[in-house]
Amino acid sequence: MDPVNVREFEALARERLDPVHYDYFAGAAQDEITVRANESAFVRLALVPRVLRGAAAPALDVTLLGADASMPIVLSPTAFHRLAHPDAERATARAAAAAGTIMIAAMLSTVAIEDIAAEAGKVAADPTLWFQLYVQPDLGFTEAIVRRAEAAGCRALVVTVDSPALGRHERNDRNAFHDLPAGMRCENLRELRGGEPGSVRQVVLSPEISWRHLDRLREITPLPIVLKGALHPLDARLAVERGIDALLVSNHGGRQLDTMPATIDQLPFVAEAVEGRVPLLLDGGVRRGTDVVKALALGARAVAVGRPVLWGLAADGEAGVTRVLEMLRAETAHTLTLCGCDGPSAVTRDLVREVRCCH
Ligand SMILES: Cc1cc2nc3c(=O)[nH]c(=O)nc-3n(C[C@H](O)[C@H](O)[C@H](O)COP(=O)(O)O)c2cc1C
Numbered sequence: 001m002d003p004v005n006v007r008e009f010e011a012l013a014r015e016r017l018d019p020v021h022y023d024y025f026a027g028a029a030q031d032e033i034t035v036r037a038n039e040s041a042f043v044r045l046a047l048v049p050r051v052l053r054g055a056a057a058p059a060l061d062v063t064l065l066g067a068d069a070s071m072p073i074v075l076s077p078t079a080f081h082r083l084a085h086p087d088a089e090r091a092t093a094r095a096a097a098a099a100g101t102i103m104i105a106a107m108l109s110t111v112a113i114e115d116i117a118a119e120a121g122k123v124a125a126d127p128t129l130w131f132q133l134y135v136q137p138d139l140g141f142t143e144a145i146v147r148r149a150e151a152a153g154c155r156a157l158v159v160t161v162d163s164p165a166l167g168r169h170e171r172n173d174r175n176a177f178h179d180l181p182a183g184m185r186c187e188n189l190r191e192l193r194g195g196e197p198g199s200v201r202q203v204v205l206s207p208e209i210s211w212r213h214l215d216r217l218r219e220i221t222p223l224p225i226v227l228k229g230a231l232h233p234l235d236a237r238l239a240v241e242r243g244i245d246a247l248l249v250s251n252h253g254g255r256q257l258d259t260m261p262a263t264i265d266q267l268p269f270v271a272e273a274v275e276g277r278v279p280l281l282l283d284g285g286v287r288r289g290t291d292v293v294k295a296l297a298l299g300a301r302a303v304a305v306g307r308p309v310l311w312g313l314a315a316d317g318e319a320g321v322t323r324v325l326e327m328l329r330a331e332t333a334h335t336l337t338l339c340g341c342d343g344p345s346a347v348t349r350d351l352v353r354e355v356r357c358c359h
């Protein structure tokens with residue numbers, strides 16, 4: 001049966017994937033409270049549409065850090081696409097580029113960043129890739145990988161800051177899934193010293209990473225820096241003061257600290273703290289066009305999706321990712337029309353209201 005929405009793609013992916021790998025993708029930290037909250041918080045928000053506005057058919061395009069995206073939906077960085085499909089990040093890159101949107105390529109990809117960029121370049125004249133970085137205490141490696149991302153044409157660095165330690169995933173513990181299967185490598189890590197080249201076990205998620213490392217990144221690269229995973233309003237404010245260019249409001253899909261708030265619930269607090277001085281993106285639980293519009297209403301310039309892309313990839317490779325992105329695009333356009341908006345910039349805060357019970 002052909003999936004008609006993102007949730008049905010998840011069901012299809014589940015049928016196709018090794019159950020251990022499905023658990024890695026779907027799972028989250030400890031009691032998985034935050035990952036569930038990300039989705040259920042959208043249910044608690046109602047859309048209150050405007051009528052009779054005579055709005056034109058919506059145009060979805062947005063500008064993010066100087067790059068044009070054909071819709072306010074980009075791809076969150078997710079590791080290990082080869083677990084989902086043999087074409088791995090190559091397929092994802094082609095689908096994102098063909099959709100005219102931004103792929104945030106994960107440092108822990110199973111295809112090298114140069115090859116991801118080359119693949120995107122095959123289907124679009126000017127594709128936009130951003131590079132997600134886990135700052136490594138090995139500063140030589142960190143600088144070298146930033147240079148690789150620059151040379152590959154990445155237009156921003158997305159620095160993940162919610163991971164001073166690895167989240168505790170009990171599904172992975174139960175399945176004894178702690179490494180990539182033989183033959184799969186983190187292709188960006190071949191130069192990281194400290195173990196078998198390309199092994200994910202070499203990655204250090206260190207509590208010693210601090211604002212000083214961000215300052216250092218700012219010195220060594222002209223690329224805009226997006227901070228991914230700062231949820232506290234005080235950190236959001238510090239980020240703006242430190243010259244960070246954008247924030248991706250994220251709780252890592254519930255995979256780091258369990259019981260963090262749903263991102264859509266936290267977004268208004270972050271928006272209030274930054275006072276429009278930098279653009280905000282949001283990820284976590286976005287599964288419908290209505291979710292996209294709610295995030296725009298509460299202060300996001302765009303959203304990002306993690307698992308939906310993996311479900312599309314696992315279900316049907318590049319075509320599956322394309323279908324997922326096009327479903328979300330169509331649903332977003334439809335929602336905007338029903339709300340009386342002719343585009344993302346017409347979405348205002350008053351279109352969203354919190355409701356007490358779930359629908
Ligand atoms: C399987 C998987 C792997 C991920 N890998 C990374 C990663 O390497 N770096 C990172 O910053 N975030 C990673 N994330 C978090 C995503 O970037 C994103 O924050 C999250 O998936 C968004 O929530 P959603 O899956 O509900 O859309 C990963 C998420 C998943 C599900």
Ligand SMILES: CCCCC(=O)C(=O)O
Binds near residue numbers: 203255
């Ligand atoms: C060291 C593996 C981290 C990958 C990741 O960020 C995730 O699975 O959420």
